[in-house]
Amino acid sequence: MAEIQSYTMNFGPQHPAAHGVLRLVLEIEGEVIQKADPHVGLLHRATEKLAESKPFNQSIGYMDRLDYVSMMSNEHAYVMAIEKLLGVQVPERAQYIRVMFDEITRILNHLMWLGAHGLDIGAMTMFLYCFREREDLMDTYEAVSGTRMHATYYRPGGVYRDLPETMPKYQESKFRSKKELEQMNAAREGSLLDFIESFTERFPGCVDEYETLLTDNRIWKQRTVNIGVVSPERAMQLGFSGPMLRGSGVEWDLRKKQPYEVYDRMDFDIPVGRNGDCYDRYLVRVEELRQSNRIIKQCIDWLRDNPGPVIADDHKVVPPTRVEMKDDMESLIHHFKLFTEGYCVPEGEAYAAVEHPKGEFGIYIVSDGANKPYRLKIRAPGFAHLSAMSEMVEGHMLADVVAVIGTQDIVFGEVDR
Amino acid sequence: MSERYETLAARIEERFGEQVRRVPSSCSELTFETDKDHLIEVATALRNEADFGFEMLMDVCGVDYLNYGSDEWATNEATGTGFSRGVERGPVILDEADEFDARRFAVVYHLLSLQHNMRMRLRVFTGTGNPPIVKSVVDIWNGANWFEREAFDLYGILFDGHPDLRRILTDYGFIGHPFRKDFPISGNVEVHYDDEEARVVYRPVSIEPRTLVPRVIRDDNRYSADLKDANDG
Numbered sequence: 187m188a189e190i191q192s193y194t195m196n197f198g199p200q201h202p203a204a205h206g207v208l209r210l211v212l213e214i215e216g217e218v219i220q221k222a223d224p225h226v227g228l229l230h231r232a233t234e235k236l237a238e239s240k241p242f243n244q245s246i247g248y249m250d251r252l253d254y255v256s257m258m259s260n261e262h263a264y265v266m267a268i269e270k271l272l273g274v275q276v277p278e279r280a281q282y283i284r285v286m287f288d289e290i291t292r293i294l295n296h297l298m299w300l301g302a303h304g305l306d307i308g309a310m311t312m313f314l315y316c317f318r319e320r321e322d323l324m325d326t327y328e329a330v331s332g333t334r335m336h337a338t339y340y341r342p343g344g345v346y347r348d349l350p351e352t353m354p355k356y357q358e359s360k361f362r363s364k365k366e367l368e369q370m371n372a373a374r375e376g377s378l379l380d381f382i383e384s385f386t387e388r389f390p391g392c393v394d395e396y397e398t399l400l401t402d403n404r405i406w407k408q409r410t411v412n413i414g415v416v417s418p419e420r421a422m423q424l425g426f427s428g429p430m431l432r433g434s435g436v437e438w439d440l441r442k443k444q445p446y447e448v449y450d451r452m453d454f455d456i457p458v459g460r461n462g463d464c465y466d467r468y469l470v471r472v473e474e475l476r477q478s479n480r481i482i483k484q485c486i487d488w489l490r491d492n493p494g495p496v497i498a499d500d501h502k503v504v505p506p507t508r509v510e511m512k513d514d515m516e517s518l519i520h521h522f523k524l525f526t527e528g529y530c531v532p533e534g535e536a537y538a539a540v541e542h543p544k545g546e547f548g549i550y551i552v553s554d555g556a557n558k559p560y561r562l563k564i565r566a567p568g569f570a571h572l573s574a575m576s577e578m579v580e581g582h583m584l585a586d587v588v589a590v591i592g593t594q595d596i597v598f599g600e601v602d603r
Numbered sequence: 604m605s606e607r608y609e610t611l612a613a614r615i616e617e618r619f620g621e622q623v624r625r626v627p628s629s630c631s632e633l634t635f636e637t638d639k640d641h642l643i644e645v646a647t648a649l650r651n652e653a654d655f656g657f658e659m660l661m662d663v664c665g666v667d668y669l670n671y672g673s674d675e676w677a678t679n680e681a682t683g684t685g686f687s688r689g690v691e692r693g694p695v696i697l698d699e700a701d702e703f704d705a706r707r708f709a710v711v712y713h714l715l716s717l718q719h720n721m722r723m724r725l726r727v728f729t730g731t732g733n734p735p736i737v738k739s740v741v742d743i744w745n746g747a748n749w750f751e752r753e754a755f756d757l758y759g760i761l762f763d764g765h766p767d768l769r770r771i772l773t774d775y776g777f778i779g780h781p782f783r784k785d786f787p788i789s790g791n792v793e794v795h796y797d798d799e800e801a802r803v804v805y806r807p808v809s810i811e812p813r814t815l816v817p818r819v820i821r822d823d824n825r826y827s828a829d830l831k832d833a834n835d836g
Contacts, residue, residue, distance in 0.1 A: 227772035232781060232788075239788055241816050270630045273826075422658050422717065425746025436717065443720055502825075527819060532826035533672075534629040537713055537724065539661075548662060550713065554672045556820045565662040565713070573749035602772060 192220060195584075199228050203306045203588040206598035210575075210587065217584050222576040226569075229602040237562040241528025242268055242342065245562070250336035252564060253600035256295040257327075258287045259542045260600070261340040266446065267538035267549040268342040271531045274503055279494040280344035281447040286485035287330070287339070288447075288540070289478040290382070293389070294323050295543035295595075296471050296478075300396060303468075303592035307409040307585075311399060319392050322385050329353055329378045343504045344497030349489065353381045379486050386483050393475050400468070410464035414578040414590040417462060424577070425570040428545025429474065430594065433459035433467035440541035452481050464593040471595075474543075503529050528557040544568055544595050566600035608633050611721055614654055619645055626726070629826075633723040639737045642727050646743050649714060649725070657714035657723065660744035663751055665758035666709045669784035676817035701733055708735040708760055729760060739765040757782035787812055 192215040198204035207228035213220040233252065237245040249264045250257040262284060269276065276284075297316040304312030324334045329350050331337035339346050353374040356367055373384040400406045416426070421434040431438055439456045441449040457473035459466030497504050505524045506517035523529075533555040539548035545567025552561040571594045578590050612625060612633055622641040626634040637645045649655045705728060712725040729735030739762035740747045751762045752771040759780035762768055770777060779786055789812050792805045 227770075227774070230772040235782055235788060239814075244816075273630070420745075423745045425660055425744065427661075438717055527816065530819070530821045530823060532629060532823065535632070535634070535724075536630050537632060537662075537722070546661060548713070550662065550664065550711070552666060554820070556674060556818050557816070558818050560671060561664075561666050563662065563664040563711075569749060569753075570746055573746065 191215075197587065199225075203591060205302065205591060205596050207602075208572075208591065208596065208598065212584070212587065214584065219579045219582055219584065219587060222579050222587065224572055224575050226572065226598070227602050229598040231603065233603045234562045234564060237559055239558065241557050242531060242559060243524075243528060245559075246341065247336060247338045250338060251599055252566065252603060253295075253542070253544065253547070253568070253597045254335065255298045255597055256291045256543045257335055257337055258284075258291045258339060259295075259540055259547060261338070262288060263538050263540045263542070263547050263549040265340045265342045266540065267536045267551045268531065270536040270538055271534055271551060271553055272342065272503060272529075274343045274498050274500060276344050276447070276498060277495045278448070279348075279489065279492060280496045282485050282488050282492075283345050283349065283496060284340060285447050285449060285452065286382075286482055286489070289481045289485070290323050290326060292478045292543040293475055293482075294320055296475050297323075299471065299543075299592075299595045300468075303589075303595075304400065306588045306592045308405060309400060309403075312396065315392070315396060315399075319385075319389065322381075325354070326378060326382055326385075329381070341497060341504065343500060344495070346497075348496045349378045351377045353378055379490060382482065383486050386479050386486070389479050390476060393472060393479075397472060401472075407465060409586075409589055410468060410593070412461070413464045413582060413586050414593055415461060415463045416574070416578065420574075420577070421462065424574045426545065426574070427567050427570070428542065429467055429470045430545060430567075430571050432457065433470045434462035435460055440539060440546060444539075446538075446540065452484055454478075454481050464589050467593050530555060530557050531559075539565070542567060544597070544600070545571070547600075564600070564603055566603060568594070568596050568598075568601045572596055572601055605631070607721070611655075611719075611723070615649075615723075618648065618652075618654070633721075634726065635723065636726045636728070639727050639730060643738050643740070643743070646712070646725070646740050649723075650743050655716065656718045657716045657721075659715040659717060660712060660740065660746055660750075661715050661722075662711075662713040663740070663747050663754060664711050665754035665760050665782070666711055667758060667782065667784045668704075668707050668709065672820070674818050674820045675814065676819050702731045703729075703733055703735065705731050708758060710737055710754060710760060712740070734759055734761050736761040736763055738763045741765055756780070759783065 192213060195212045195214050197210035197212055199207040199209040209225040209228065211223040211225065233248050237248060246261055246264060249260040252260045297320045301313040301316030327337050328334045331339040331346065355371045355374050358367060373381050416434050418434045418436045421431050421436060435458055437456055437458050442456055454477045457470045457477070459470050501517065501520040505521050510517040511521045531553040533553055535550070535552045537548055537550045539546050546565065547567055548565035550563040550565065551559050554560045575590065579587050615623060615635060616625065622645055623635045623637045626636055628634055649657045708729040710727050710729065714723050714725060727737055729737055737760065739751055741751065742764065749771060751765055752768060754760050755762060755768050756770040756772050757780055773781060779791065781790065789810050790808055793808045794803050794805055797804045
């Protein structure tokens, strides 16, 4: 029998299944992985160092660009850390808006993950289905912040502005018939909340659709069951969080265990896996889609009945409105100071973590009392997950590497920072 | 600070005595400082002893305290000159010093206990030696591996006992440790494509550094400890 020689193979950085710019150096014997050495940092932009040279508020936009498929969740951790240091109270309505958009973001992220993961391991249809629903959620981002992705919507003290009363509509065009146009605009006649509500009513049916395609699909199961198994002990030892930890059967969710904003008033369940393989993590994330939908519904109900301020009334941190600024000297001064110098944050250090769609996303800020953070550290969940790549793929086939990258839900914006 | 955290703090102080010092916090977080000689002992106990049970290490990061508390523009009275945005470019600084300030580099560990639902922070200063060095905690929490590589890459802190201490985020062959406070934000080198050599080459950076907003520290009595209400987060 011929002797099988082990050799080294390079995977990426430009490879569609690498989810961005991951370079993997694989030691292979035949088609079995002996060792994987991920090389990261190809998207390193030194976000943390840049933030150290800017006033606090100017870095909110950088947070969107970390994990660029769950933008508002990143912002959330950052503004929470600043609020912790400043001791600013966030109005209740802003807290509900944040929770609602955190969950919209979770759905956005999980849809992107489901589509891309499906595409990676041979379920082409998923990508198209998921992007159909994602488009509606992108529109909610646009309605509330003006941009589809990099929202910069959360601000220390609340959110930038209240939910709009109208939804942007599709315009007439020669490529669409009148009937088509009416169909597309049907859900957009009312306010943003009406639009989101119509989405939440439709969405569970969409998730059922995804599940009919995948959950009992023989090919899907062959590619995911018993692939990349992580025991609960190892998951904790390796610093896993979010669906990666829950997929291994550890019931841990910051929204339940260390509730922030108004999560303690929300009624939802935490799905937990049993075997810690790719299939269980898939089931966990799909169930999270349904649970997020439930939370959004509860937020909509509350937000309809309770108008109020959406940002703190503290002009040392929050800029006054344009109208106030035009006819009040004090407001003009506040406005000028906030936009030229920013605000000084008292000396101290704070760590704020949110249950990001990918896991625990934490921001550690050291402040020395200046208008810029002295040190900002971003704890990205994907970084810890990717560090376990070698352990997860050892002994698997080459094709399973792709399944493991997919199941880790890696986004290089946050891994490389 | 809630009662649970006070109990935990008291337990830690009782268990480790002189080995740890508590750092006061303005936002109800538990921080302890320990010496680098005691780090492994303290960390092992925090992970393994039932009283503490910090089975997860969420984050390890380096901090450079070089210009902590210094501002770029002190304006205690009206000034007629304003702030110059241009910054003079100094020479490339490689730390040739034999010794650092004892409180210059620190490694900060964020611990999480799932069983007790508690968090705490552990800080270790690396001392005066150049290069700064502390013991690795990879054997205690395996997840520390990449976080320590990152701290090495960005701050040049060495971790004794780390299985594979390579650079992780910066380019292959990068020189210097970019997150140190004396490393310029625009870097030292840039890449460009050289027509003659027909390849990408490095050359000294050509952008001029700018400070867009000066760093200022304002005295704000609202945050002074004696005026603030007792905050029981």
